[in-house]
Amino acid sequence: MAGELTLRINLDSTVPAYRQIVEGLRILLVNGKLAPESELPSVRRMALDLGVHFNTVAEAYRTLAEEGWLHLHHGRSARVVFRDVPDPTMDQMDEFGRRLRTLIAEMLAKGIPADKLTAEMHAAAEGLES
Amino acid sequence: MAGELTLRINLDSTVPAYRQIVEGLRILLVNGKLAPESELPSVRRMALDLGVHFNTVAEAYRTLAEEGWLHLHHGRSARVVFRDVPDPTMDQMDEFGRRLRTLIAEMLAKGIPADKLTAEMHAAAEGLES
DSSP, rough: TTTTTTOOOOTSSOEEEEEEEHHHHHHHHHTSSSTTTTTEOHHHHHHHHHHOOOOHHHHHHHHHTTSEEEEEEEEEEEEEOOOOOOOHHHHHHHHHHHHHHHHHHHHHHTTTOOHHHHHHHHHHHHHHOO | OOEEEEEEOOOSSSHHHHHHHHHHHHHHHHHTSSTTTTTEEEEEHHHHHHTHHHHHHHHHHHHHHHTTSSSEEEETEEEEEEOOOOOHHHHHHHHHHHHHHHHHHHHHHHHOOOHHHHHHHHHHHHHHOO
């Protein structure tokens, strides 16, 4: 892992740093960019690199540990563990469609053209299919 | 409008009622199901129907008024107004792709199969194209 983790957060964003760290790392974990057995930077290192409080990183690591992605050691270091894919509930199966429609409505309201949204969705779908 | 508005919220959800109301109404507004000049139920009526506090509905109406969807009258009644589509900023143009990838990673982590996600995205894209 040393020095290879590319995680950027935007401290000016309205999205809390904690959530940006969790979501950014989760993308890397889902895509296998952070593979089982690899070590994440220590909480202190990551906090320094990102310019956030120690506790913000510690809380993000704890959240991902609860989701089964990380094994924490004394709350300071974190190792990626092999994670079984859970069986989603029926409600979770429907959640994506609901949240996607909500996101689309929000973007249309902001004036993003529909063809831009469809292009992004087709690209994302292709990425999943390959 | 009288009696015709279909807005359901889930009081057991972790998503705050305020956000569910804003997002639910925004979908109806974007889709034209709530057309300009139509009257929304009064804040009091909507609060009673949904089983939430008066202030929760009032706050949701205020948010949509700030976005340019509603004209409020004494903070009690709300009329849908004609809303110009804004010119999105470059950052907003990129926002959908970022948030879509974040949502997809979260869903994959919950065990939702990739083909379910692609099917939902293709369906949503078709809905926008028609």
